[in-house]
Amino acid sequence: MKFLSRNRVGAVVALLTAVCLSASPAESFASIQFELDSFSVSTHSAGPGLLINTDSSVISPTLESFSLDVGQSVTGDLFRIWTDEAAWNLDDASPQNASVSFNFSQPAPTFGGGVSGETYGATIFFASGGVLDWNNGPFILSFGPNGDGKLQVTLSDEVFNPGPGFTFRSGRDYGATVEATFTLLQAPAVPEPATLLLWGGLGLAGVAAGRRFVA
CATH class of the missing domain: 1.20.5 (Single alpha-helices involved in coiled-coils or other helix-helix interfaces)
Incomplete structure (x- = not known):
């Protein structure tokens, strides 16, 4: 032996x-359920430069819980942005950092990420206004057990509180609403x-x- x-x-x-x-x-053709647990907005609110206010309570319910197939998108209001300043000053032209961070609780495991941009005051053709520019364009969130799922997030650029000459129409009512679009680019692979x-x-x-x- x-x-x-x-x-x-x-x-x-x-x-x-x-x-x-x-x-x-195995290819997964089932819709994927997403749950946006929380998000936070950070803007310039003190010191030199255009001072910004935001309100996150206006978020559309369609962004808090949604189901997508690959290639599908969902769009809705994310937050309100405005300035309480009444006049354009030279320091308002200096770009200031703006960012939004997302945290999803579904699909598991939890995942998230952020996008960055800038705000500033612009004046052109005898008019002024605040500008929000997501200069990095759409960004991608990876999710799933292996991180191979891809959710694209696109935020809208906005002009807010426009006014004549070197003035702003200050206050929330003359602000703008930032929209978010979530697009499922790729579903995570499911082992056979x-x-x-x-x-x-x-x-x-x-x-x-x-x-x-x-x-």
Whole structure:
């Protein structure tokens, strides 16, 4: 009686590994449910430069809970932006940082990220106004167990509190509402049950092969 050689044990393990690796992830055609747990807005509110106010309570319910197939989008109001300043000053032309951070509780595991832009006061053709510019364009949130799901977030650029000459029509009523669009670019891959079983049995098969003997 003799044990299988190490070469044969290695061949068995290599074969099982090759089979597992060749099993491709199953395509998932089901809609994916998203739950926006929270988001925060950060803008310039003190010091030199155009002073900004925001209100996040105007968020559309369609952005808080939505279901998407790949390629589909949902758009809704995200927050209100305005200035209480009444006149354009030279320091208002200096761009100031603005950002929004998102935190999703579904699909699990939780995921999130942020987008950055800038605000400033502009004056042109005998009119002035505040400007919100997401200068980095759309950004992508990765999600899913392996981080291979892709949700694109696009925020609208806005002009707020426009006024004649070097003045602003100050206050919330003359502000603007920033919209967000979520687009599902790619669903996370879902491993096939057979792949999971093969990977689970790989270690056991290798051990069993090492102990097997022949007459």
